[in-house]
Amino acid sequence: MNQVTQMPSSCTSAVSAPQPAFPLDRWWVAGFAWELGDKPLARTLLGRPMVLFRRPDGRVAALEDRCCHKELPLSCGTLEDRGLRCGYHGMLFDSEGACIEIPGQDRIPAKACVRAYPLRERDKILWVWVGSTPDSLPTEEPPPYPWHADARYRFGGDSFHYNTPYQLIHDNLLDLSHLGYVHLKTIGGNPSVHMNAKLEVKQQGDVVSVIRHMPASAPPPTYVAAWPFKGLIDRWQEVEFHVSHLLIWTGAMDAGTGNIDDPLREGFHLRGFHGITPETESTCHYFWTMATNPHPDKPDVTQVVVDQTAATFHEDKTVIEAQWNNQRRFPDRSQVDIHVDVGPNRARRVIDRLLKTA
Known part of the structure; x- marks a missing residue:
């Protein structure tokens, strides 16, 4: 396989499209731990289409449900050791939303990325942080149950x-x-x-x-x-x-x-x-x-x-x-x-x- 040149990601500062009005900058329930198996899970939360998945190390992740190439839902893709592969042209995304592989192409453009959402698993509950901006990060962990x-x-x-x-x-x-x-x-x-x-x-x-x-x-x-x-x-x-x-x-x-x-x-x-x-x-x-x-x-x-x-x-x-x-x-x-x-x-x-x- 050709060596990959990873360019800096600019997804975290991208401007999002207008979304329905809900209280933001907080944890919302995204599902349950037992829902994440060997396939990605599509779910729209607070007007934002997301794909949820479990990494090989057991940690969970959430990305916007679109490939930045031709916009096939990433939930139509497959899970691999290094991330989530798009089911259209095979672009591979890690849990932070960065494209880490483009089949047949060495250079990865800086804009080849998708928005990632903080996702946590606690007491069998999946919690997703939805910020008012892509740069808004959790100020605390999800509540225990x-x-x-x-x-x-x-x-x-x-x-x-x-x-x-x-x-x-x-x-x-x-x-x-x-x-x-x-x-x-x-x-x-x-x-x-x-x-x-x-x-x-x-x-x-x-x-x-x-x-x-x-x-x-x-x-x-x-x-x-x-x-x-x-x-x-x-x-x-x-x-x-x-x-x-x-x-x-x-x-x-x-x-x-x-x-x-x-x-x-x-x-x-x-x-x-x-x-x-x-x-x-x-x-x-x-x-x-x-x-x-x-x-x-x-x-x-x-x-x-x-x-x-x-x-x-x-x-x-x-x-x-x-x-x-x-x-x-x-x-x-x-x-x-x-x-x-x-x-x-x-x-x-x-x-x-x-x-x-x-």
Whole structure:
């Protein structure tokens, strides 16, 4: 093979085309570690077509999904020891986006490169940093999610593609009063109990927390299948909104057997990770996992919990996409807020403020 002359790369200072407006200069969820195998993965995140892949040394990388030659998506290419090879004319790109080989040509032009995005794998979650400029680099590492490695828990997860704006999913997850109407076969319960549950909404910086307690309530089907409750339960729902993801801790204990405010409380736990990442202004990705603590008498129900969680998310998807379709049918109609909208409205104000100050 001819010796390659590598010219200096100028991709990091390239001017990007206008993109949809989303909060930038932060980590967003790009997927899960188990999605990266022996083939590149195409995914559009925040209006930016990307190709994700795992290097031979196990590290992960993300590039813009286009070859700088004839613009075939690099996701149509193949993975090699040194990088990602375009499937059209064989140009080879390393994980930093630089072309390191052009078959049949010694000289590599300086502009033979594509934009690279910082991609990190942490606790089985893939996080991508999307900056306001190509030169914008991470100021900190992605947040940890310890429940995926906690020996007391077992987890599973998947992803959904939504034909809706991403903030409609924020609205849904920050208002769990809908469980009594949408999820009767799984994690629902008495609608009146859900709608009248004590609601506490707090905010610290850009983080919005919603806490709901339902003492002495009947356990829903998923809870009964997973835990040997003796009767009524004291149930909790704690939602923590971050701009790029939500953490939801739900669960229950036998009524009157413990302090529901104790952070070390016993009982049945469901710890949900919800990465809501815009694809475009009207579509998004929903990356989720559910971790649960199996009871010694029911050690093999983890898959049941994960499957029923997936069923509830399918129900949500049906409702949210129907909601969005109807909002487009009635574009001039206003919406009336009720008491359960406090958390969703605060989250929307966070996003609005970040966009105005960008």
